[in-house]
Amino acid sequence: MPRSARINAIKLFYSYTIREAVDVTGVSARTISAWIKEGLPVMKHQRPFLIRGDDLKGFIQNRRKARKSQTALHQFYCLGCRDARDAAGGFAECLVNGNRVTLKAFCDVCGNVVNKPFAKSRLPELKGRLELLRQVGGRSESLRPAKPEPFRTSR
Numbered sequence: 001m002p003r004s005a006r007i008n009a010i011k012l013f014y015s016y017t018i019r020e021a022v023d024v025t026g027v028s029a030r031t032i033s034a035w036i037k038e039g040l041p042v043m044k045h046q047r048p049f050l051i052r053g054d055d056l057k058g059f060i061q062n063r064r065k066a067r068k069s070q071t072a073l074h075q076f077y078c079l080g081c082r083d084a085r086d087a088a089g090g091f092a093e094c095l096v097n098g099n100r101v102t103l104k105a106f107c108d109v110c111g112n113v114v115n116k117p118f119a120k121s122r123l124p125e126l127k128g129r130l131e132l133l134r135q136v137g138g139r140s141e142s143l144r145p146a147k148p149e150p151f152r153t154s155r
Contacts, residue, residue: 004064005031010057015043015050025060035059073122074129076114078107085109087130094132096120103132 005025022029032051036042040059043050071077071084076092078085087105095102101118126132 005060007057007060010053010060012054012057014053016053016056017048017050019048021051021056025056071116074126076103076105076107076116078110078112078114080110080112081107085114087114089131090129091131091133094123094134096134103130 005027007025009024016024018029018032021032025032032040036049036051040051041055043052069077069082069084075084075086077083086108088108088111089106092103092105095104099120101120101123103116103118105114106112107114123132
């Protein structure tokens, strides 16, 4: 059985029995029963119970939307915390590969390594929100331009 329900085969204007819903979505009968207890609309006035296709598809799509976590531009999605998190210390390593950049940092809460793919053209938008370190020859150096030294004359 797949980990997530298949929704492409669900016909919107068709009514499914629980067994047919199992076949079309690829999940178990226990999962369909659990969904009914969670609020999946069912036509219970006759046996076998019928589930409308549009209700089934909408229920699955709403469950998927509820699991999504939006991240701000400077945040990362941590797999350990299962939530959007800031980079520890506000630092991220920047690995450049053509026009794409991979930002690597540590989760501020649990310390796991977090990654975020990023467009190279959007790097200036991170200014002031995240300190970026560029990987050069095995060592990291800041992408922030160095402050120029004041001109001094020797006497």
